[in-house]
Amino acid sequence: MSAKVWLRVAVDVPLFALFDYYHCEKVAIGRRVIVPFGRRKVIGVVVEHPEVPDVPEEQLKAVEVVIEDLPPCSNAWMRLARFAAAYYQRPLGEVMLPVMPASLRRVSAYQGKRSRGGPVARMDRRAPPKSKPFRADAVPDLTAEQQEVLTTVSHHLAAALKPILLHGVTGSGKTEIYLQLMLRALRDNKQVLFLVPEINLTPQLEAAIRARLAVHSLSGQLAVLHSGLAEGARLRAWVQTLRGEARVLLGTRLAVFAEMPDLGLIIVDEEHDPSYKQQEGLRYSARDLAVWRGHDLSIPVVLGSATPSLESWQHSIAGRYQKVSLHKRAKPFELPTIRLIDTRRLALNQGFSPHLLEAMEARLLAGEQVLVFLNRRGYAPVLSCPSCGWLSQCVRCSTYTVMHRRRQAKALLQCHHCGYHARVPLNCPDCGDPDLTPVGRGTQRVEDFLTSRFEGYTVTRIDADSTRTKGSADALFSQVHMGEIDILVGTQMVSKGHDFERLGLVGVLNSDAMLFHQDFRAPERLFSQLMQVSGRAGRHLAGAEVMIQTNYPDQPIYQALRQHDYSGFAQHLLEERRAAALPPFTWQALLIAQAKHLQTALDFLTQAAQLVTRHTQDATPPHEVLVYDPVPLRLVRVANVERAQLLLEAGNRRQLQALLSPWSRQLEALAKRCRVRYVLEVDPLDI
Numbered sequence: 115m116s117a118k119v120w121l122r123v124a125v126d127v128p129l130f131a132l133f134d135y136y137h138c139e140k141v142a143i144g145r146r147v148i149v150p151f152g153r154r155k156v157i158g159v160v161v162e163h164p165e166v167p168d169v170p171e172e173q174l175k176a177v178e179v180v181i182e183d184l185p186p187c188s189n190a191w192m193r194l195a196r197f198a199a200a201y202y203q204r205p206l207g208e209v210m211l212p213v214m215p216a217s218l219r220r221v222s223a224y225q226g227k228r229s230r231g232g233p234v235a236r237m238d239r240r241a242p243p244k245s246k247p248f249r250a251d252a253v254p255d256l257t258a259e260q261q262e263v264l265t266t267v268s269h270h271l272a273a274a275l276k277p278i279l280l281h282g283v284t285g286s287g288k289t290e291i292y293l294q295l296m297l298r299a300l301r302d303n304k305q306v307l308f309l310v311p312e313i314n315l316t317p318q319l320e321a322a323i324r325a326r327l328a329v330h331s332l333s334g335q336l337a338v339l340h341s342g343l344a345e346g347a348r349l350r351a352w353v354q355t356l357r358g359e360a361r362v363l364l365g366t367r368l369a370v371f372a373e374m375p376d377l378g379l380i381i382v383d384e385e386h387d388p389s390y391k392q393q394e395g396l397r398y399s400a401r402d403l404a405v406w407r408g409h410d411l412s413i414p415v416v417l418g419s420a421t422p423s424l425e426s427w428q429h430s431i432a433g434r435y436q437k438v439s440l441h442k443r444a445k446p447f448e449l450p451t452i453r454l455i456d457t458r459r460l461a462l463n464q465g466f467s468p469h470l471l472e473a474m475e476a477r478l479l480a481g482e483q484v485l486v487f488l489n490r491r492g493y494a495p496v497l498s499c500p501s502c503g504w505l506s507q508c509v510r511c512s513t514y515t516v517m518h519r520r521r522q523a524k525a526l527l528q529c530h531h532c533g534y535h536a537r538v539p540l541n542c543p544d545c546g547d548p549d550l551t552p553v554g555r556g557t558q559r560v561e562d563f564l565t566s567r568f569e570g571y572t573v574t575r576i577d578a579d580s581t582r583t584k585g586s587a588d589a590l591f592s593q594v595h596m597g598e599i600d601i602l603v604g605t606q607m608v609s610k611g612h613d614f615e616r617l618g619l620v621g622v623l624n625s626d627a628m629l630f631h632q633d634f635r636a637p638e639r640l641f642s643q644l645m646q647v648s649g650r651a652g653r654h655l656a657g658a659e660v661m662i663q664t665n666y667p668d669q670p671i672y673q674a675l676r677q678h679d680y681s682g683f684a685q686h687l688l689e690e691r692r693a694a695a696l697p698p699f700t701w702q703a704l705l706i707a708q709a710k711h712l713q714t715a716l717d718f719l720t721q722a723a724q725l726v727t728r729h730t731q732d733a734t735p736p737h738e739v740l741v742y743d744p745v746p747l748r749l750v751r752v753a754n755v756e757r758a759q760l761l762l763e764a765g766n767r768r769q770l771q772a773l774l775s776p777w778s779r780q781l782e783a784l785a786k787r788c789r790v791r792y793v794l795e796v797d798p799l800d801i
Contacts, residue, residue, distance in 0.1 A: 121177060122162035123149055124207035126219065130779050132206065133158070134167040137177040144187030148179035148221055157219045159187060159210050181224060183234040184356060191373050194407055201771070202796050203778040204396050212395060213371035215349040237349055253329060254444075256294075260287050263438050264294055270436050271295070271379070271414035277405055279385075279430045280418040282440030283449060283678065284649020285613075288418045289319070290444065292381050293326045295416065300332065300361055304378020304413075308364045309400060311387035313342045314587045314607055319383075320364055327362070339365035339372060342584075367392060367400030370407070378413050380404045384610055385417035385426060386642055388799050397795045420649060420680070421642035424691065425698040427684050443653070450620070450651040450658035452676045454667040464563040465555045470621045470661050471567070478571055478600055482618030482655065486560060486603045487647045490624065491577040492516035493559045494552030497527060499542035501549070510534050512751040518579065519558050532753035560623070561603045571600040576608050609647035615654040620647055622662040629669060632748065633801055634696055641671050641683055648675070697797075701767045703774055704798040705760040705781070709790040712746055712756035718788040719744035719760040725780055726762065729773050739764045739773055761801065 118136040125133060135149050145160050155178065167174055187195075187210070199206045217223045217233035224232045231239075256264065267278050282288040296306045308323070310316055320338055327333045337351040337360035354360040356373040363372055367390050382390075382401050390400040401417065408415035417426055417435070430437035443449065460467050474484050496514040497506040506515045508529040515527035517538060528535040541548045552559065561575040574580075574590060581587035587607070593599050597616055602608060628640040644662065652658025664672060674683035692699050705722060707715035726741050742761040750757055764770035778794055785792050 118171075120164050120167050120174075121147070121160050122164050123147060123158035123177075124161050124205075124210055125149070125151055125156050125158040126207045126211035127151070128205060128208060128782075130205050130782070132161060134164065134169060134174055135177045136167075136171075136174050137180070141177070141180055142186040144189075144192055146181040146184075146218070147177045148181065148224065149177055150175050155221045157181070157211065157221055157224075158207065161192070161206065179224065181232065183232045184218075184353065188373060188375060190411060191371075193410055194371065194403070197406060197410075198396065198398055198403060200775070202396055202398050203774050203794050209396055213368065215352050216345055217349055218352075233349060234353060237346065237353065242350065253326070254290060256290065257287065257442070257444055259440055259442055260290060260444060263440055264291055266438050267291065267295065267416065268298065271416075275436060277408065277415040277417060277429075277435045279422055279426050279435045279437045280416055280440070281422055281437060281680075282418065282420060283443065284420045284646065285443040285445065285447075285449075285653045286420075286440035287444030288383070288420075288440065289322060291440075292383065292416070292418065293323065295379060295381070296323070296362060297326070297330065299379040300330075300335075302378060303376065305355070305358070305360075305374045305376045306362045307369065307372065307374060307377060307380045307404070308362060309369060309380070309382045309390070309404060310364065310366060311384050311389035311610075312607075313340050313366055314581070314591070315384075315610070315612075316340060316364060316366070317588050318591070318612065323362060323364060332361070335359075335361040337363050339363060339369045341366065341368055367398075370400040370403045377407075377411060380408050380413065380415045382415070382417045384419055386419045386421055386423040387610070388639070391797075391799050393800075397793070397798075399797060402797070421645050422680075422684075424638055424684060424687060428688060428698045431688075445654065447652050447654065447656050447658070449678050450648055450660045452648060452660045452662065452678070454672050454676065455661055455663045456665070456667045457663045458665050465560065465623055465663075466563075466621075467663055470663065473619055473659065473661060474568070474601070474621065477619040478568065480618070481616070483594070483597070483599065483614060483616040484601045485608065485614070485617055485620045485647070485650060486564065486601065486623065487605075487609065487620060488555070488557055488560055488603065488623045489605050489643070490554070490556045491558070491579050491605055492528070492530075492556035493519045493525070493562075494556055495554040496552075497538065498551050498553045499545060499547050499549075500551055501547040502542060502545040504542050504544045508532065508534055510751070510754045511749065513749055516556065517552055519562070531749065534753075555623070557603050557605060564601055564603065568601060572598065573601040573603065574599045576602060576604040578605070578607070581607070606643060606647075608650070609643055612650060613653055614650055617651050617653070618655055618658050620651045620658075620660045622647065622660070625662060626664055626666060629666060629671070634691075634694070635799065635801075637671055638687055641675065641680075644671075644675055645678070645680065695763075695765070700763050700765050701770045702764075702798055702801075703762045703770060704795045704801060705762070706747070706757060706793045706795070707744075707759070707785075707790045708755045708757050708792065709788075710754075710756065712750060712758060714788060715756055715758040715790055716744050716746075718785065718790045718792070719758055721784055721788070722777075722781060723760055725777055725784070726773065729777055738766070739770060759801075 119140050121135050122132045141160050195209045199209045211219045299306050324333050337354050339351040355363050392398050429435040455467050494517040497517050506527050508515050510532050515529050518526045525538040526535050557575050557577045565573045576590050628636050648660040707718045709715040723741050740763040744760045747757040
């Protein structure tokens with residue numbers, strides 16, 4: 115009988131522990147196994163070979179199945195997972211397993227007659243889906259500025275000196291730089307990881323990458339990976355990349371965890387975008403993990419944006435990143451003129467100034483397209499009773515329900531936080547007045563107004579409501595690119611990454627709402643959002659214009675926008691952040707508690723703060739970590755759950771991490787005693 119071999123396994127459970135099992139022979143580190151766990155069976159990953167198990171030998175259970183359909187997770191991938199678990203304070207199993215395709219971590223996929231061979235074997239037996247034919251586009255000539263930047267970037271990448279921050283104005287040809295760098299990596303027989311912030315940006319970029327690969331007869335070497343894919347497609351992309359069959363992987367934040375044995379270049383497009391930060395489960399930043407992965411593998415990383423994050427901008431100032439800039443557009447068209455429309459003394463028609471409506475009419479008559487940007491979906495943000503002041507409050511949240519119009523159906527009141535919805539009442543629930551009034555404007559209401567105002571022109575809305583069904587976003591954007599849409603009404607979905615050929619005018623509504631937001635990152639996000647949406651105009655035609663309606667035209671953010679002056683505005687914000695000791699000059703962690711009653715959540719946070727104080731005092735030397743008072747969240751109740759937060763801040767990242775490691779392991783027991791649920795987020799983006 116063979117001697118028992120001890121295995122330490124990571125499983126997907128919310129416990130800071132690894133679990134010991136035995137097997138009749140040694141199993142490779144990184145190999146997936148099926149093990150008994152309580153009353154169920156789960157798939158885990160072998161992470162260690164302990165000399166002695168942590169529990170008595172007689173209590174150990176045996177590994178039931180060693181899964182060998184794929185090679186073991188590589189040492190490099192294991193290092194990435196361990197770093198992410200340690201930095202973001204999550205159990206190792208909660209990092210390793212959820213990032214894999216679901217079928218690779220589902221026990222039922224390996225059991226029963228219908229599962230013979232497992233999901234990978236079944237995938238291999240099926241004929242791979244045929245790729246769409248992509249014509250081999252002619253490679254455009256680089257401008258002198260592009261050529262200079264490409265030479266500089268190539269030099270730094272060859273020497274693997276430090277991450278590259280590619281700052282280029284909208285339309286400056288950053289994508290062409292990416293494609294050239296991609297081909298150089300492929301010539302060196304390396305794989306390329308190409309990250310984008312959102313799913314709706316992948317089709318256009320996928321087409322550009324495939325067309326360029328087709329020039330070199332390499333169009334079959336691209337895989338696409340994001341959460342919107344069907345399970346089979348996601349598995350195929352993961353496996354093809356792991357096997358090295360796919361040499362380029364295009365994906366959203368999830369793709370940063372893909373196994374790539376020959377990875378030689380990482381590109382992060384729109385690196386400033388908040389979508390790179392996961393907001394549930396493992397709350398990681400894909401951009402930051404991409405930088406760490408590049409450092410760990412000693413491979414180049416390129417971060418690109420027209421409006422870099424202040425963290426990356428400060429890294430370039432401090433010399434940790436190498437900044438290169440593209441100041442001019444690649445095509446012979448100037449950046450659009452940005453006009454500020456002072457609306458304080460203007461009579462608005464459904465939120466539109468006379469100046470904007472006249473400009474829209476002129477552009478439409480000239481055969482150009484118009485984009486109206488409003489980052490608020492629905493018909494109206496709230497429904498009100500003019501008689502008694504009743505407002506359409508959500509019954510489960512401390513916020514209002516938004517009125518949504520539906521085709522061939524009655525209007526709904528919908529909460530964008532908990533999903534609650536109800537029909538619009540015929541009369542005021544409090545006083546019975548039937549004259550309920552929509553207050554404010556969402557994209558649906560704007561679409562309705564423009565459809566009636568500009569008869570004969572095609573008006574289309576692109577937001578989260580109009581793109582719910584699979585493929586709907588692709589179809590709508592395709593219509594815009596083909597010139598079938600005259601007026602496009604959109605939210606932040608249309609503000610970045612898209613190249614509209616006939617777009618001559620962008621009108622911005624209701625941007626002032628972000629000026630006085632309590633989150634200190636609001637000015638940075640507003641500037642980025644407005645500069646990105648402005649950059650959609652005039653990429654293929656001269657004389658384009660952006661009109662921003664505002665009651666505060668003298669605000670520095672608008673004045674910097676008029677000059678297209680990201681550098682000056684970033685310097686202004688960095689000076690403010692340094693004076694206030696805010697990121698990127700400090701590091702933060704946010705503990706959010708959820709309970710049936712607000713006081714229960716606050717009590718838990720108070721006790722958690724006391725634990726922090728003990729840790730900081732016991733450390734040698736004492737940790738200099740600032741602990742703010744526990745406070746309710748601005749949106750305190752969501753789905754009948756009360757929420758509060760505790761903010762930790764330190765001027766030294768190492769000190770904060772040294773505190774978080776032991777503290778996070780005490781929170782689970784404290785939460786059970788207090789009967790609360792909690793989330794600990796490192797480097798939070800929303801406070």
